[in-house]
Amino acid sequence: MTIDMDIKAHILAKIQKQKQLKASEIIKETGFSRTYVNRALQTLRDDGSIVLLGKANRAVYVLAEKHAFDQAKKDILQFSTEIINDGRNEDLVLDEIKSKTGIFSLLSPSVANLVSHSFLEILNNAIEHSRSEKILIKMKLLPNEKIVSFNVVDHGVGIFNNIKNNWHLPDNISAIQHLLKGKQTTAPQAHSGQGIFFSSKMADAFSIESSNKRVRFLNVINEVFIEDCADVIGTEVNFVISTESKKTVRQIFDNFTNADTFEFSKTKISIKLYKINKNLLSRSEARRIAAGLEEFKEIILDFKDVETIGQGFADEIWRVWQNRFPDKKIEYINANENVEAMVKMAMSSI
Secondary structure, X not given: OOOOHHHHHHHHHHHHHHOEEOHHHHXXXXXXXXXXXXXXXXXXXXXXXXXXXXXXXXXXEEEOOHHHHHHHHOOOOEEEEEEEOOOOOHHHHHHHHHHHXXXXXXXXXXXXXXXHHHHHHHHHHHHHHOOOOEEEEEEEEEXXXXXXXXXXEEOOOOHHHHHHHHHOOOOHHHHHHHHHOOOOOOOOOOOOOOHHHHHXXXXXXXXXXXXXXXXXXEOOOOEEEEEEEEEEEEEEEEEEEEOOOXXXXXXXXXXXXXXXXOOEOEEEEEHHHHOOOOOEOOHHHHHHHHOOHHHOOEEEEEOOOOOOXXXXXXXXXXXXXXXXXXXXXXXXXXXOHHHHHHHHHHHHOO
């Protein structure tokens, strides 16, 4: 079918007048079929006269000029795609978001860096570890709410199952506790285990759902929660940050890395997330917390909302474990007088 020159001229004139155009406008205005109008638009795209931005009902056509293209992008603040997990490079997906939307052009450089860094880490994790055939990716900027967010969803083995099986752990709760320490990768030859750890710190709100568990990081109130949720096949990661955030990538890394070597050498453990009963009493609970901490040089144990600990628990960490790893530095914070008494008793026996 030959495309009439009049319809192409009409489309170009209309785009020049109103800066951008939807296919539905031409269909309604001319009475031509959707197929005919779409062929005319495709011909103009092939000629290099116009460019398509967005997808589905949000798709608009603009003149193939940098100024017109950049202006139109600012109105496209949502992105969604499903990729085949064929080992593609995650930065190609980020480049596509930046080229087809105005999300990053409206962010401050520091927030853009936080989102970019976290997005690449989370998507890479899904590509290399999930064993999912497809991965769903969404990102959106909500200017009125002053937040930017992204979601990465796969239908693979599930992050908690993967950690549980790799480290021979008894359940998904133990896998979550293992994950929260950082450096606990299932592929140590290829990964340092830092990706999810640092991404969870960069967000204002960050969550991971897999199997029937959800771990939520609410950094604005410095809290972490482990919750039950509807059974999830695979893994869903959600990242949210304020567009007015004052955090920087460097600040986050500085909190957990050596200032001279940039080595990931510090970790902070929220002890309340390890409680089986009301309080922490046994040596086995202490061993569960201490597992893997030898990877770090500095360890902070946060006893917020922990009422008391047992003598065996304290002795296992501050005498037994510390004697095994005398070069490691253990600090504790937010301990009430009951907890502090047991800690000091154990420390005095070193």
